[in-house]
Amino acid sequence: MDPKRINTIGTGIPVPGNDIDTDRIIPARFMKCVTFDGLEKYAFYDVRFDDKGNEIDHPFNDSKYQGGAILIVNKNFGCGSSREHAPQALMRFGMKGIIGETFAEIFAGNCTALGIPAVRAGESEIEAMQAYIEANPGTEIDINLENKTVTYGDNSFSVDLPESARQDLVKGSWDTTAQLLANSEEIKGMSDTLPYMKDYA
Amino acid sequence: MSENLFNKVWKLHTVKTLDTGQSQLFIGLHLLHEVTSPQAFQMIEERGLKVLHPERTFATVDHIVPTQNQARPFQDELAEGMMAAIEENTKKHGVQFFGLNTDYQGIVHIIGPELGLTHPGMTIACGDSHTSTHGAFGAIAFGIGTTQIRDVLATQTMAINKPKVRRVEVNGTLKPGVFSKDIILHIIEKLGVNGGIGYAYEFAGTAIESLSMEARMSICNMSIEGGARVGYINPDQTTFDYIKGKQYAPKGEAFDKAVDYWKSIASGPDAEYDDVVVLDAADIEPMVTWGIHPGQALGVSKNIPQLSEVSEAEKGTTQKAYEHMELEPGQPIKGTKIDVAFIGSCTNGRISDLREAAKVVKGRQVSPNVKALVVPGSKQVLSQAVEEGLDKIFSDAGFEWRAAGCSMCLAMNPDKLQGRQMSASSSNRNFIGRQGSPTGRTLLMSPAMVAAAALAGEVADVRELN
Numbered sequence: 152m153d154p155k156r157i158n159t160i161g162t163g164i165p166v167p168g169n170d171i172d173t174d175r176i177i178p179a180r181f182m183k184c185v186t187f188d189g190l191e192k193y194a195f196y197d198v199r200f201d202d203k204g205n206e207i208d209h210p211f212n213d214s215k216y217q218g219g220a221i222l223i224v225n226k227n228f229g230c231g232s233s234r235e236h237a238p239q240a241l242m243r244f245g246m247k248g249i250i251g252e253t254f255a256e257i258f259a260g261n262c263t264a265l266g267i268p269a270v271r272a273g274e275s276e277i278e279a280m281q282a283y284i285e286a287n288p289g290t291e292i293d294i295n296l297e298n299k300t301v302t303y304g305d306n307s308f309s310v311d312l313p314e315s316a317r318q319d320l321v322k323g324s325w326d327t328t329a330q331l332l333a334n335s336e337e338i339k340g341m342s343d344t345l346p347y348m349k350d351y352a
Numbered sequence: 353m354s355e356n357l358f359n360k361v362w363k364l365h366t367v368k369t370l371d372t373g374q375s376q377l378f379i380g381l382h383l384l385h386e387v388t389s390p391q392a393f394q395m396i397e398e399r400g401l402k403v404l405h406p407e408r409t410f411a412t413v414d415h416i417v418p419t420q421n422q423a424r425p426f427q428d429e430l431a432e433g434m435m436a437a438i439e440e441n442t443k444k445h446g447v448q449f450f451g452l453n454t455d456y457q458g459i460v461h462i463i464g465p466e467l468g469l470t471h472p473g474m475t476i477a478c479g480d481s482h483t484s485t486h487g488a489f490g491a492i493a494f495g496i497g498t499t500q501i502r503d504v505l506a507t508q509t510m511a512i513n514k515p516k517v518r519r520v521e522v523n524g525t526l527k528p529g530v531f532s533k534d535i536i537l538h539i540i541e542k543l544g545v546n547g548g549i550g551y552a553y554e555f556a557g558t559a560i561e562s563l564s565m566e567a568r569m570s571i572c573n574m575s576i577e578g579g580a581r582v583g584y585i586n587p588d589q590t591t592f593d594y595i596k597g598k599q600y601a602p603k604g605e606a607f608d609k610a611v612d613y614w615k616s617i618a619s620g621p622d623a624e625y626d627d628v629v630v631l632d633a634a635d636i637e638p639m640v641t642w643g644i645h646p647g648q649a650l651g652v653s654k655n656i657p658q659l660s661e662v663s664e665a666e667k668g669t670t671q672k673a674y675e676h677m678e679l680e681p682g683q684p685i686k687g688t689k690i691d692v693a694f695i696g697s698c699t700n701g702r703i704s705d706l707r708e709a710a711k712v713v714k715g716r717q718v719s720p721n722v723k724a725l726v727v728p729g730s731k732q733v734l735s736q737a738v739e740e741g742l743d744k745i746f747s748d749a750g751f752e753w754r755a756a757g758c759s760m761c762l763a764m765n766p767d768k769l770q771g772r773q774m775s776a777s778s779s780n781r782n783f784i785g786r787q788g789s790p791t792g793r794t795l796l797m798s799p800a801m802v803a804a805a806a807l808a809g810e811v812a813d814v815r816e817l818n
Contacts (some may be wrong), residue, residue, distance in 0.1 A: 170545060174786050178785055180764060182764060183416060183430035186391060187498075197790040227546040230545060231576075231781060232480075233480060235497035255579065257576075257581060260512075261499065261500075264497060313513055315374040318373075328507065331507040331511060332506065334509075337376075338367050344364075346473075347380055347474055348380070351602045
């Protein structure tokens with residue numbers, strides 16, 4: 152798949168509410184694993200299933216949002232634990248992009264590292280969009296990172312994200328290892344200057 | 353104008369500014385645990401990469417460790433699989449691993465400092481959001497995701513945006529019965545759970561400076577609960593004295609040189625900040641959370657807020673909190689019945705925490721309706737506590753005395769709440785489901801307050817017991 156994320160397009164799934172933490176997104180008991188495979192089964196598990204494993208009311212269970220790829224959330228989404236299992240579970244469930252009012256920092260960074268744009272917009276834009284998608288669930292949404300806009304139906308608004316994340320996503324350079332490795336000489340040079348690297352000798 | 357610690361340490365560790373404007377930051381100490389590292393090892397292996405600085409990388413096992421029956425193989429096959437993976441990965445890559453068969457296993461943020469691995473002026477990363485704990489030493493310590501662990505393993509660096517710095521000053525003297533846990537819960541309540549997004553917090557002021565290293569760690573530990581990925585305290589004589597003599601601490605002349613470096617990176621007296629907040633220690637009483645995020649906290653003498661008393665943005669979460677917690681607006685938090693009392697975690701599982709709780713418990717009995725447990729944060733904490741007879745004080749009072757691990761803080765091991773149980777907990781998160789039961793309830797407080805609640809069978813004011 153092309154790593155460039157100029158346009159991220161899909162239908163939406165609104166998951167309303169502030170402060171949705173990563174324990175909500177994936178409860179810790181499902182992190183007993185040594186790979187990320189299969190984590191999609193546990194996305195939002197405790198709010199999607201009752202204690203007998205029966206489906207309960209949640210947008211991720213709602214057939215009208217089936218196939219959705221753009222998650223629409225409110226404030227402080229992804230707060231709490233740094234677990235990358237959270238964006239991994241969402242990505243493996245099918246999420247390609249997230250639009251929200253604000254994101255916790257580690258969560259947003261983890262999304263970028265997986266090539267998932269997490270873009271911010273104002274409360275009124277998000278709430279209007281959530282209501283619209285609820286009423287018109289099949290609507291196509293386009294997150295455009297080149298001009299930092301989200302478009303759906305006849306509506307469009309501007310969004311924001313850290314400039315570094317935007318650049319990495321647009322250029323397809325969000326897999327950072329190669330960029331970092333390219334500076335091996337500089338890494339060595341700098342680390343030699345740190346007192347603790349020589350045991351303060 | 354002199355610089356603040358954060359900017360000095362950042363500058364010293366910046367390898368390069370990347371094309372995106374992010375800094376490529378060198379990481380002086382990389383800590384690993386079993387939950388977030390196996391996928392990262394797999395990623396570097398798939399790319400044919402090695403661990404660049406295995407000698408700067410240390411691992412332990414904490415999240416999944418059973419605190420009762422530790423016989424191998426573990427009864428939980430998934431936990432056994434994770435244990436086997438970290439044993440194999442650390443062996444293969446030449447990384448020091450403090451496993452259950454060593455004297456040094458424990459919660460990663462407890463063992464780093466107690467082994468003398470954590471130093472001022474160092475950058476530290478770990479795949480765990482509570483890595484900010486190490487900031488208590490004047491280190492810049494980040495919680496990172498697994499993909500970033502991959503980068504740190506392979507390059508000992510990571511790509512990161514430089515945050516702004518907010519100085520959070522707490523001045524004055526703490527009242528009796530008030531601990532550092534109360535300070536941080538007060539700060540989060542005042543500044544909000546997302547108030548720290550985009551900031552590193554420098555905790556300062558006379559109330560903070562007078563704290564022991566262990567108490568300082570509890571404050572930096574919960575920076576992330578206030579939204580700040582990094583929290584730190586300027587190093588001083590208390591810091592140097594704590595490090596001296598520890599296993600991995602510099603020795604002899606090297607120690608003196610280290611102190612010179614450590615002093616040099618502290619914030620100058622006229623250092624600049626992007627923001628400054630000043631709080632008064634005298635305003636802080638023993639704190640208890642009543643809701644479903646750590647900002648929903650109040651003094652133990654206070655009543656649960658009315659919906660009209662919270663900001664517009666908080667109303668939705670407040671409504672949800674009333675429902676989940678089954679607590680009424682206007683009701684006093686004191687007297688709230690509890691079912692479980694948990695003392696432990698990377699926030700409050702250190703020897704001083706156990707000592708404070710033991711003082712409260714000594715010669716008294718846990719309420720018959722309460723299941724109470726004490727889980728030392730590390731094997732070293734455990735053996736120190738046994739040496740001081742604290743285990744006996746707790747056992748005599750009716751507490752279960754357990755082996756070191758994360759235990760009921762996050763329920764990746766057999767220690768979990770059942771059903772709707774209400775827990776008085778010295779841990780860091782009261783999120784719905786956090787302690788293992790999807791419908792369980794958590795009240796965060798200091799270890800002394802948890803002890804008081806265990807005895808009373810309900811939320812109690814520790815000052816009235818003493």
